Amino acid sequence: MDNQEQNPSGTELEAKLEQLNRFTRRTLTQEEVFLFDVRLCDNEIDRDGERFSLEALEQLKALFVGKTGIFDHDPKGENQTARIYAAELVQEPERVTSAGEVYTFLKGHAYMVRTDANRDLIREIDGGIKKEVSISCAAVSQTCSVCGSDRRKNPCAHRVGQLYGEKRCHVVLSDVTDAYEWSFVAVPAQREAGVTKQFGMETDGERRCKQLEQQLQNRNALLNRVENSLRQEIVRLRFLVEGSAAQDAVSAAVERMSLEELLGFQETLRTKQKHLCQAQLRTPEPQEQNGAFRMG
Structure with missing residues (x-):
């Protein structure tokens, strides 16, 4: 997470307030909100041996706008702390992932309404204590990086983490159909941001x-x-x-x-x-x- 409160210029601030006020019942002012950015996920192979494709990141960029932030993926109403009002993909051209792609991550622009109850949480975010985040989404396609088979429909014999020639087997996640929420967590799966993935809904069969x-x-x-x-x-x-x-x-x-x-x-x-x-x-x-x- 980019854990410093954002200090945009006047024009930028007006644009941000306009974006976030799409999700409010009344127009909120600068003094009423706390703005911060969240690095949600990227295209690097994570601790589970999985990575999002660039196509999946594009889909997540649209799906995460308006999604709420909670704690530890516990979907209780009282755990709602923030909301994403805008999202963008950010590339670091000088950095290449272990899969050979330009490193790309999904940045979410989030806001909280300042209250007495979340004063300490805002301080913890500013102080870098509440930092790691994780997302929950539905990725229908889970492709083997070695042979290209869909592991959900046609499981192959390749084992995640093993080398096959010069290729290390991992799972490529794509065809994202939904984004559920993002959470503050202690130990995320992704090293940069942290991702907890819940894959596509099972069919009745x-x-x-x-x-x-x-x-x-x-x-x-x-x-x-x-x-x-x-x-x-x-x-x-x-x-x-x-x-x-x-x-x-x-x-x-x-x-x-x-x-x-x-x-x-x-x-x-x-x-x-x-x-x-x-x-x-x-x-x-x-x-x-x-x-x-x-x-x-």
């Missing part, structure tokens, strides 16, 4: 596929738990029925059984255990004593 995939994973995890529990039960039952000599052999055998085989084996062992218990509980009938108390 994509969302349903993810739900089904999660349900399948949950089902498989449950089956694994059931099978492991059955294996432990079978080893215990075999030990009770046949003794410790067969325990190790059975422990190895049940690891290769399917769920259906495990259930069948468990039922067999339970039947054997039941018969064994019945045999142990059976007692011989008492023999009749010779003529005891028999009357002749």
Whole structure:
């Protein structure tokens, strides 16, 4: 962020006030507002191995006008602190990005209404304490820099951050359809400004596929738990029925059984255990004593 309050000339100030007053219910004066600039994002590869294309920055320039500034991407109404009233792309011709492009960043011109409540925040901005910002937007296209495939529609095998020949794999973000907000954050993804990206909204089909995939994973995890529990039960039952000599052999055998085989084996062992218990509980009938108390 350019963290010094702007001091434009008279003509420039009038133009800025005219721009920001498009978003107010009444005309605000110079004394009522605090003006500052925000470096929102750029075309350099960020900490996540992603970068915005120049086309995407152009789209964001239009989309971010009027967007509100909050804290830590928490969309509560009380977190609204500022608003962008204008935006522009700024190039630094002497600087080249790691992808070989002229370094370009999106600058947002923001304002706050001066109040007793935000007096300390304004001081923190002027003092460079509140500096790093991050944006939230929707980027539909996520292209591999090595092969050009869209990673959302046709995922490739290239890994972000790995070298392939002389190319380091990263993801190029483009086709931006919406900008949601910008936030003051502590640790942004982009080294210069910081970007937190929320990509394009999922279709109903994509969302349903993810739900089904999660349900399948949950089902498989449950089956694994059931099978492991059955294996432990079978080893215990075999030990009770046949003794410790067969325990190790059975422990190895049940690891290769399917769920259906495990259930069948468990039922067999339970039947054997039941018969064994019945045999142990059976007692011989008492023999009749010779003529005891028999009357002749």
